[in-house]
Amino acid sequence: MRSLVSKVAAADSATAREHFARAFAFETDCWDVHAASGPEADFVVLDVRSPELFARGHVPGAVNIPHAKITANRLAAFPPATLFVVYCSGPHCNGAQRAALRLAQLTRPVKVMTGGMSGWREEGFPLAYAAAATPAAVR
Secondary structure, three states, X not given: OOOOOOOOOOOOHHHHHXXXXXXXXXXXXXXXXXXXXOOXXXXXXXXXXXXXXXXXXXXXXXXXXOHHHOOHHHHOOOOOOOOEEEEOOOOOOOHHHHHHHHHHXXXXXXXXXXXXXXXXXXXXXXXXXXXXXXXXXXX
8 A cells, every 4th residue: 555655656857856946946944044144145134023023033134024014115225136035933934935925026036944933943043132123113
């Protein structure tokens, strides 16, 4: 008897290569973000959680714009070709995907940092802390 894993056949190698190669156009991981962060980073990390969660710990250097507050006006300070790497709480949260969709609708380059804050913490990477933004600051 075939298991639930093997019941549906795996894709052929060419299809699998195309699928997995294409996935890297849409996502990156915590390790790569950590390794590439710093003054020479060629992307902006966008924490799309609430200001309160951001204040309790976030990726160092991240900018906080909750996914529902992403607008063209909020992004005007960033050049149009800026690559945004978005994250939320973790795999149990779809805020990063909501933010990625919104950024794509605004014609901005975007990738999702898989794992989000859960993955960042599991890797043992440091957190930065900030006071929660006032309601006026998140408009």
